[in-house]
Amino acid sequence: MIPELLDVIVRQPSLQGQGVAVFTLEDAQGRALPAFSAGAHVDLHLPGGLVRPYSLCSDPADTRRYRLGVLKDPASRGGSVAVHQHLLVDGARLAIGAPRNLFALVEDAPHSVLVGGGIGITPMLAMAWRLHALGASFELHYCARSRAQAAFLQDLASAPWAARVQLHFDDEGAAAALQPRAVLAGAPAGRHVYVCGPSGFMDWVLAEAAAAGLSEAQRHREYFGAPATAAPAGGDQAFEIELRRSGKTVQVGATQSLLAALRGVGIHVSVSCEQGVCGTCACTVLAGEPEHRDAYLTDEERAANDQILVCCSRARSPRLVLDL
């Protein structure tokens, strides 16, 4: 299954802070783009067959364009480097997936605390626009190593909600440091916190939020890839797959991926990210219980147990029947 793609053009590319490519995407035919909700991402289909998800940082009320910011990370698997190589050009053309949201706002919360660490500011910008449009109570904290390294400072300063923004730069002394526990302890009851950034940063903010009394339902984090899933006690188990349409039965070894087992018997499944984030490899489950290890399916889709992303997921039941 390959999700429907949109043909878009890069506009207004710029390099901000230290190594952040900021650009907008417009429909290649000049039409409105699909609406998105704050916290959504799109998959960029990049040269070389790479597919990578990036958060949308523009105002969700504006469907004429999507805005994105991508930090160049030479240590990554190539997605951000490809963005910097190919998309910092006005008029560059590419395909993207439709927006999907795995980091949605609770829009009726009495107060929202948005915390972006480094490039993790991007979904917070869309959330701030949305909360502002709703007339909702919120505050946005942006943490970065230094003012020189930070992107989007002009956007933050000129937004109609600029007064709700607090900047925290590591090189500006202890007084400038974010104190998440104090911020959250002082916020109204029923407040929610949203955090995006390096995983250690998110762990720290959410631990502080828990210490400030926020329940799990009030604590939200963004995933850039499939969350690391602990193998069950005793390690991964072998399982069997029946391929209903091909009439084949395949054994998946304990140390083998489902995708590798399928390839081993000549079954082709389209893949892109092979990381559980793009949805390209989704297959229909006819029977059995998948063990979802992706970051693509929503909670509802997981609970339905009628599809599986074969690049990363396994089985809870000894046997799965797939529509392949």
Ligand code: FES
């Ligand atoms: Fe992207 Fe499996 S190939 S989710």
